Amino acid sequence: MTGARQAGGDRSRDRRRALWFWVFVGPFAAGTALFTYVPLLWSAGLSFFDARNTVTPTDFVGLDNYTAVLTDDAFLDSLGTFALFTAFIVPATYALSLALALMVNRVRRAQAFFRSVFFLPAACSYVVAALIWKMSLFSGVRFGLANTVLGWFGADPVPWLATTHPPWYWLVIVTVRLWLQAGFYMVLFLAGLQRIDPVLYEAAAVDGARPGWQVLRTITLPQLRATSVAVVLLLVINAFQAFDEFYNLLSDARGYPPYARPPLVYLYYTALGQGQNLGVGSAGAVVLALVIAVVTVGQARWLRLGRSDADG
Amino acid sequence: MAISRRTLLTAGAGMGLLTACGSNTGRGDGNGGSGPRLSHWYHQYGEAGTEQAVKRYAAAYTEADVSVQWRPGNYDQQTAAALLTDSGPDVFEGSPTLDQIQGGQVADLTDLLDGVKDDINPAVLQPKTYDGRIWGIPQVVDVQLLYYRKSLLADAGVEPPATLDELVDAAAELTTKKVKGLFLGNDGGAGVLGGTPLYAAGLSLVTDDGTVGFDDPAAARTLGKLHRLHADGSLLLGAPADWSDPSAFVQGLTAVQWSGLWALPQVRKELGDDFGVLPFPKDGDSGRPSVPVGAYGAVVSARSKHREAAEEYVKWLWVDRTDYQEDFALSYGFHIPSRLSLAKKAEKLKEGAAADAVRFTTDHGYAQPLRWTPASQTAYQDALSRIIKGGADPERELRTVVREVRAELDRVEKKP
Numbered sequence: 139m140t141g142a143r144q145a146g147g148d149r150s151r152d153r154r155r156a157l158w159f160w161v162f163v164g165p166f167a168a169g170t171a172l173f174t175y176v177p178l179l180w181s182a183g184l185s186f187f188d189a190r191n192t193v194t195p196t197d198f199v200g201l202d203n204y205t206a207v208l209t210d211d212a213f214l215d216s217l218g219t220f221a222l223f224t225a226f227i228v229p230a231t232y233a234l235s236l237a238l239a240l241m242v243n244r245v246r247r248a249q250a251f252f253r254s255v256f257f258l259p260a261a262c263s264y265v266v267a268a269l270i271w272k273m274s275l276f277s278g279v280r281f282g283l284a285n286t287v288l289g290w291f292g293a294d295p296v297p298w299l300a301t302t303h304p305p306w307y308w309l310v311i312v313t314v315r316l317w318l319q320a321g322f323y324m325v326l327f328l329a330g331l332q333r334i335d336p337v338l339y340e341a342a343a344v345d346g347a348r349p350g351w352q353v354l355r356t357i358t359l360p361q362l363r364a365t366s367v368a369v370v371l372l373l374v375i376n377a378f379q380a381f382d383e384f385y386n387l388l389s390d391a392r393g394y395p396p397y398a399r400p401p402l403v404y405l406y407y408t409a410l411g412q413g414q415n416l417g418v419g420s421a422g423a424v425v426l427a428l429v430i431a432v433v434t435v436g437q438a439r440w441l442r443l444g445r446s447d448a449d450g
Numbered sequence: 451m452a453i454s455r456r457t458l459l460t461a462g463a464g465m466g467l468l469t470a471c472g473s474n475t476g477r478g479d480g481n482g483g484s485g486p487r488l489s490h491w492y493h494q495y496g497e498a499g500t501e502q503a504v505k506r507y508a509a510a511y512t513e514a515d516v517s518v519q520w521r522p523g524n525y526d527q528q529t530a531a532a533l534l535t536d537s538g539p540d541v542f543e544g545s546p547t548l549d550q551i552q553g554g555q556v557a558d559l560t561d562l563l564d565g566v567k568d569d570i571n572p573a574v575l576q577p578k579t580y581d582g583r584i585w586g587i588p589q590v591v592d593v594q595l596l597y598y599r600k601s602l603l604a605d606a607g608v609e610p611p612a613t614l615d616e617l618v619d620a621a622a623e624l625t626t627k628k629v630k631g632l633f634l635g636n637d638g639g640a641g642v643l644g645g646t647p648l649y650a651a652g653l654s655l656v657t658d659d660g661t662v663g664f665d666d667p668a669a670a671r672t673l674g675k676l677h678r679l680h681a682d683g684s685l686l687l688g689a690p691a692d693w694s695d696p697s698a699f700v701q702g703l704t705a706v707q708w709s710g711l712w713a714l715p716q717v718r719k720e721l722g723d724d725f726g727v728l729p730f731p732k733d734g735d736s737g738r739p740s741v742p743v744g745a746y747g748a749v750v751s752a753r754s755k756h757r758e759a760a761e762e763y764v765k766w767l768w769v770d771r772t773d774y775q776e777d778f779a780l781s782y783g784f785h786i787p788s789r790l791s792l793a794k795k796a797e798k799l800k801e802g803a804a805a806d807a808v809r810f811t812t813d814h815g816y817a818q819p820l821r822w823t824p825a826s827q828t829a830y831q832d833a834l835s836r837i838i839k840g841g842a843d844p845e846r847e848l849r850t851v852v853r854e855v856r857a858e859l860d861r862v863e864k865k866p
Contacts, residue, residue: 190549190553191530191533191534191547191549191550191553191555192534192553193534211850212828212832273690276688277688277689277690278636278686278687278688278689279686279688279689279690279703280628282688294627294683297636297687297688298688299636299687299688300636300637300638300687300688300839301687301839302839302840303840303841390635390636390637390641390692391641391692391694392635392637392640392641392642392644392831393641393827393828393831395637395640395832395835395839396831396832396833396835396836397835397840407828410527410531411527411530411824412526412527412530412547412824413823413824413825413828414530414531414549415825
């Protein structure tokens with residue numbers, strides 16, 4: 139008797155739980171389905187149609203859009219731009235944030251202060267930072283900050299964003315991203331550093347390891363393995379999403395210059411600009427998604443994601 | 451805890467409902483008009499008073515309840531996207547692309563101009579015409595030209611340039627440590643010049659019979675000269691405000707600047723008589739000066755639920771009410787009215803630099819042809835940028851562009 143009532147109570151409690159689960163999760167699940175998966179599949183569908191100025195095309199063209207996008211020099215250039223950008227920004231951010239973390243970790247006093255100061259830029263918007271970089275730090279006229287400094291040494295002002303030989307615009311693009319994201323990854327590294335057992339350092343010292351490079355290479359870096367894997371993955375994904383600072387630094391009312399044009403900027407102009415070529419744009423997006431998937435899976439395999447620091 | 455969560459949820463739902471009630475359709479201002487409701491989009495004009503003016507015009511219309519939407523941001527992209535849906539505007543200002551016309555997204559407005567077609571400036575009517583039908587009613591004529599500072603040219607002993615070679619030399623001579631010779635936009639000119647140098651060489655973007663207009667050695671020769679401006683260090687680059695704003699010119703960052711006629715009142719206010727205007731100078735023996743003109747037109751969306759009412763409203767505002775057209779063109783910004791009869795009467799266009807600008811427009815004005823699609827534009831602009839800034843070989847770059855433009859022209863011709 140008692141047992142049966144108990145079971146009934148359990149069931150009703152389960153039902154109530156399920157109800158509340160769906161009340162809270164349902165809206166998000168529905169939102170994700172409606173605003174992520176439906177557009178995703180729709181876009182994949184569009185990539186097989188001649189879809190100009192329409193999202194309900196009728197003109198099936200098979201793989202023509204894929205041929206078009208894969209033979210378009212501008213698209214291939216954009217993949218090249220992206221590869222170059224990633225090859226530079228990932229190691230640079232990694233090295234800078236690790237260096238910052240090592241320094242902040244050694245500071246005995248005011249550690250919280252330095253941690254906050256270096257972390258603060260992460261709270262700034264990419265758009266705002268890009269505009270400050272463009273308008274005041276690296277403005278092309280003689281009273282921009284960088285040009286003022288050059289002026290002290292008698293050099294001519296440099297139009298940073300418009301110079302392609304040498305490609306000074308990379309300096310602007312890379313520094314704004316470094317400034318914005320180095321602090322965030324520094325915090326991840328700090329957390330990793332603080333988890334390293336001090337006993338290891340003591341043992342190394344007893345065994346005669348020289349402090350500095352040798353300890354860093356043999357103790358610190360191997361112990362940071364899991365953190366490093368996560369940081370590199372996040373950095374690569376962030377680099378794939380590069381759009382904000384590129385668009386805000388380099389675009390103008392008439393379009394975008396033919397250099398430093400990452401894939402998302404290219405797709406933005408193809409599909410959403412006045413061209414409204416949604417078929418080719420979608421094909422480009424599918425190609426890009428495949429590239430990202432392959433790179434991410436390959437990277438996870440290669441870095442043996444999921445192994446802990448202790449296994450390293 | 452459970453109660454407080456539930457309360458929160460209820461409050462949230464309540465707020466959602468309230469927001470839904472308060473949704474702003476931008477309609478029902480309560481001013482003017484009975485009849486169907488029409489929404490009319492404009493892009494954000496920089497000049498003070500324009501927004502109030504167009505709202506005043508709309509309120510004065512009695513046959514329909516017209517509400518005006520003033521839209522900042524990437525306007526052409528907004529209208530292109532809005533034309534895909536049923537919730538777009540009934541009437542909007544814009545330049546319908548060939549794909550939009552062929553796709554049946556915009557209404558045929560040919561009949562609205564019955565009897566007055568000859569009074570519309572042909573340079574702005576032509577790019578709104580396809581297959582003999584008219585798809586947008588030109589509102590004003592916008593003109594771009596060179597502004598030069600008379601005193602700076604006199605100090606350097608330089609005459610206002612009449613050929614492209616003279617412009618290149620003048621820009622170099624006018625460049626000092628503090629002042630650059632020429633400002634063609636922060637990208638070095640690739641964006642704003644577009645086809646202008648080609649027209650100055652006696653060529654065109656697309657010929658009247660629909661073939662590539664610059665498949666000619668003269669094109670490479672002319673575009674190559676633009677690289678010299680960049681290589682000489684005569685170009686102002688990275689200025690705080692781009693070419694459409696005369697700030698760089700009036701602040702003395704450059705001696706010569708490419709900008710729009712709309713900037714003329716501001717330039718005159720700041721510099722008085724110390725400036726003049728020039729067309730883009732000709733290049734080569736068969737060349738002629740070139741002045742790009744362009745204009746938004748009033749366009750009716752094919753998806754409008756009140757298409758006839760929308761067309762009548764457009765006819766009323768942009769064909770019948772010439773007093774509003776003159777007010778719109780000349781009272782706020784500075785544009786040439788698209789009606790030839792109005793432009794002839796306008797006092798403000800009869801003297802000084804404004805009169806020069808009108809003369810250049812009549813003699814040398816060209817408009818971007820409708821067959822020049824966004825895809826062609828991108829290919830050409832990329833090549834021009836590589837030529838100007840990178841010093842790329844103009845012949846090789848243009849060969850690629852000609853191939854791509856030819857493919858685009860074939861594509862648009864094949865469509866029904």
